[in-house]
Amino acid sequence: MTLEGSSTLRQRFHQLFYNEKFLIGASLARISFGFIMLYYYLIHYTQRYFIWSYDGIFNEYLSDKESFSLYNFSTSSMYFDVIYHVSILITILYLCGYKTRITSILFFITTYSILQRNFLVADGGDNLVINILFFLMFANTYAYFSFDSAKWRAQSDRRNNLFHLVMALIHNIAIVACVVQLCILYLTAGFYQLMGESWNSGVAIYYIFQVDEYANPFIRDLIINHDIFIFVGNYFSILIKISFPFLLFNRYTKYLAVIGIAFFHIGIAIGMGLVTFSLIMLTSDLLIISDQDFRWMRSKWMSILSRFKNMSMIRK
Amino acid sequence: MESSNHHKSLFYKGVYFGLPFVLIGFILFHFSIITLHVMPINPISIALEPEINAYTGSLFRQNWHLFSPEPVTENDVVYMKVKTKSNQESDWIDITTPFILANHKNYLSPLNRIMRIPSTAVNEMHGEEELINRYKKKIYELNKEQESEKILKRVSEYQQKNSKDTRLLLYRFVFSTAARSFSPDDIQSINVRVVTEEPVPYSQRKNPNYERKKTYEELGWEKFTPVLNW
Structure with missing residues (x-):
């Protein structure tokens, strides 16, 4: 290999592993997960004792003591309140991106602790948030829209020292892990759908909408009375999940995957009322969008805005 | 140097x-x-x-069945009957439907999650038979008899405990709900009934006279224990 070739190879190696990527998506995911968990704590604020404390539905006997949870250390309601309120504070700090390296670890611990306490109110979104937040502890989620972002930019001259290089590498691998986790999720879910008789025969959506708990009554009438919606919804949900990992390999089909899956989750949020589940899934999909994609979207958005401004100026 | x-x-x-x-x-x-x-x-x-x-472990434990292979198709409606200390019994009171109706009015409310408690508890209670059958079938197919015994024993023990515990959880939820309509000091015991309503088959979807099949399961009287109000 020539000296030039070796140098290009090294540059590519450096570019691949040591240039932090997907920083905007990771920062937006931090904010979104922070908001979702803040919503989770606040919307259940008056029901918190019933759902999670030892005086509520899970008494000392029924609590899962095998899994780790900060709430398991004491049965006192004062202790419960301290942990609950500290968790809210940590969530706010995390979403603001304050001392993010530390708060992301604390946020993971508090989120894991609350979501482990009551499986009766849980869903697949809670499961995913735990998996993704584990890897996000190792990622740089503070490069944008955070208190720490200015400090991060100021350190740009030190990015070639070994410590910063290792941190960049770990960030990139953590993002890859999040994306692989998402791919496994969609592929597995699609795989199970293929095994199901009602999914195969194209009527699973019809049957899901017969369950009052999951059926938005306005959407239910529309779906149940139109075979085309049942058919399209059924096969689209299988197709988008099975193809999701493969669509990510190409820059252009990747957009198809992201848009398709976004429509799918918006449909679930509205049609089935699984609000936080859909928000968590949509948030996780932010990690697939690259910084260049975000910049491109921003510039498109700005040009549309300026066009509107110009048009309104001309009218005036 | x-x-x-x-x-x-x-x-x-x-x-x-x-x-x-x-x-x-x-x-x-x-x-x-x-x-x-x-x-x-x-x-x-x-x-x-x-x-x-x-x-x-519990850290990386995950399950992506998400309404598959077969989605949930039945409505499990939980009813309660309250016996007072003066031995008077109430009618069967539907505690599931009010939750669902309230949730349909506003998805951004705590009921969006609390509503899931009775249905999840009922599903967990009934999950044992289905899970064990699934394992038995699969293990038979794979011809792994020796390992299958061990696995089945573990699954069976876990499911038995789980079923017993989720029954208790369902009762605790019902106790809490009952205390919203009755004075907790006046309640002696509570009976729970689960009505499982089968879906309208796809072939009958345009038949307005089709009646959904219903099965009833009574879980029995349990002494009332005060549980914090939701």
């Missing part, structure tokens, strides 16, 4: 070129285990079941 710089440079190169491959190796290992953990039961996942479970 020169030797120290040389070692430093070797260390730098080792980390710089080696660490990416170590981390990629870890990611490959981790997600291979996770794939075995989440995919349908197969000969490898059965053979490695204890190791996979030990690795995933």
